[in-house]
Amino acid sequence: MQSIKLFYPIPNPLPGSPSSGQVLAIGDFDGLHLGHREVVSRAAETARKLGAPAAVMTFHPHPREVLGQDKYVRHLTPVREKLELFEQAGVNTAYLVRFDVPFSHITPSQFVEEVLIPLRVNTVVVGFDFKFGHKGSGNPDMMCELAAGRFAVEVVRPYCMDGIKVSSTLIREHLERGEVGRVQQLLGRSYAMTGTVIHGAARGRQIGFPTANIELDDLYVIPSNGVYAIRLELGGESFAGVMNIGTKPTFEDTDTRTLEAHLFDFSRTIYGEAVKVELIEFIRYEQKFSSIDELIAQIGRDVEQAKRITGHCAEKAENGVK
Structure with missing residues (x-):
């Protein structure tokens, strides 16, 4: 073309x-x-x-x-x-x-x-x-x-x-509420954003859930702050994960929104790599926790829910991974 x-x-x-x-x-x-x-x-x-x-x-x-x-x-x-x-x-x-x-x-x-x-x-x-x-x-x-x-x-x-x-305005309204499942129906495909993995504060690694911080490469409509089950494309491969969109209120008092993705069974260093994130399903809205331990426990639940949504456990079984 x-x-x-x-x-x-x-x-x-x-x-x-x-x-x-x-x-x-x-x-x-x-x-x-x-x-x-x-x-x-x-x-x-x-x-x-x-x-x-x-x-x-x-x-x-x-x-x-x-x-x-x-x-x-x-x-x-x-x-x-x-x-x-x-x-x-x-x-x-x-x-x-x-x-x-x-x-x-x-x-x-x-x-x-x-x-x-x-x-x-x-x-x-x-x-x-x-x-x-x-x-x-x-x-x-x-x-x-x-x-x-x-x-x-x-x-x-x-x-x-x-x-x-079906209209672009309707899709924007659903994204503002985090309703990515409905957006997927209206688009006929998953809502996706592309960007580059950048360095962050490394807090995810410190609490046992390392994340890839993603800087978007264009002015996308960013969905509501919250936690989402995702698929991340990197170098022709696809990885299941969970992503938080928001301001990290447990750690900071800021209006700056970030996208942080935790990929399951993934340990590679990918700073500077181009990625595409597909939002599969909304899990919960972002919230401020009273302690780091409370946050860690909730992230653990988010991860398990995202694994079920993306079929990650089934994928591991099919591939003979224990």
């Missing part, structure tokens, strides 16, 4: 755009949840039927961030991961449009004439609630009118689960 950065205004036609036309899915796609995947899959399916390339257009920074909604500074899927997911979905070209204040002021007509027409699209695929143009004044019906027969417009109905529309 090729990835192309676009800056408004766009040359007409855009050099390299297919002269025979392409099928283009458009959206923010933060999280690339099941609803988003429905839009992208429809574009890929239509492209196959037409014998045309499948493309995606998304925006960076997040439009809501540019328009002053600070919570959208953090992402469910940073750009790099979003592009990887597009490729897995069978997309041939991903257009990453720079979203800034001038771009936010273009009219719906300008969006069609000066963004879509230069890409030589023959079909545009959008969600039912897609908005475009200044202050979101354009909708799918208006896009059909502005297309004026030059390209087709396919509108994907809302994707619902248990009668509720």
Whole structure:
């Protein structure tokens, strides 16, 4: 898959755009949840039927961030991961449009004439609630009118689960409550974050539960403070573990949040290594303990629960580990 950065205004036609036309899915796609995947899959399916390339257009920074909604500074899927997911979905070209204040002021007509027409699209695929143009004044019906027969417009109905529309906002709300099991259902995969293992205060090792302190490599939406069963990917291998997200109130009085992962039956030194953490299940909220012994006892219970959740004991038995 090729990835192309676009800056408004766009040359007409855009050099390299297919002269025979392409099928283009458009959206923010933060999280690339099941609803988003429905839009992208429809574009890929239509492209196959037409014998045309499948493309995606998304925006960076997040439009809501540019328009002053600070919570959208953090992402469910940073750009790099979003592009990887597009490729897995069978997309041939991903257009990453720079979203800034001038771009936010273009009219719906300008969006069609000066963004879509230069890409030589023959079909545009959008969600039912897609908005475009200044202050979101354009909708799918208006896009059909502005297309004026030059390209087709396919509108994907809302994707619902248990009668509720799947959305990035809904996923963010579940993460704020630590409900990663529900998030996994809405995404169709585990919520994951990537980063690098850094040095910490080594308190985990001192109390018998050594941890890998993880510095995230992008501005992720970080779930609620608490303890989670996890899978950690490192160098092509996957390890079960338990992770605390929070401020370590038993030891410190600070607002700084950290991610500390304890991996089961793991003794390697991995400082500086790149890792990916998949959150499997929420165990409990972070709390302050009255003594270190009380904390150690609770961590022991957390570890046993996380082992059951991740099937770590079963894995050891299958591998003949005693």
